[in-house]
Amino acid sequence: MMIVTTGNEINGYEIVEYLGVIRGVVVRSPSITQGIMGGLKQIVGGNIESYAQICEAGRQEAYVRMEDHAASVGADAVIGMRYDASGFAEGVTEVLAYGTAVKIQKV
Numbered sequence: 001m002m003i004v005t006t007g008n009e010i011n012g013y014e015i016v017e018y019l020g021v022i023r024g025v026v027v028r029s030p031s032i033t034q035g036i037m038g039g040l041k042q043i044v045g046g047n048i049e050s051y052a053q054i055c056e057a058g059r060q061e062a063y064v065r066m067e068d069h070a071a072s073v074g075a076d077a078v079i080g081m082r083y084d085a086s087g088f089a090e091g092v093t094e095v096l097a098y099g100t101a102v103k104i105q106k107v
Helices: 032-044 049-072
Strands: 013-028 077-089 092-106
Touching: 013 049, 013 077, 049 077, 049 092
Parallel strands: none
Antiparallel strands: 013 092, 077 092
16 A cells, blocks of 8 residues: 655655655546536536536546556655646646655654
């Protein structure tokens, strides 16, 4: 199991090697149904649950890709993990999960 934290330290462990920045990138757009439901919800206002589901799925997939990238460079953990998102095109969002891959040992 990969340890992932937004902090720069891991309690009970010493960082013995920094392996570099790792990332997971996903580009998502809503399905036709999600787009229609989201568009209707925009008219009346409030939380747009179909869009929230798209965002959460994008974050989850980016996170898994980030963990896979960390494992591919031999990391035991990821520190300083963050998410970023940006509009890529009309109705298309890029989600990025990133952090620093490290080797650790129990103290």
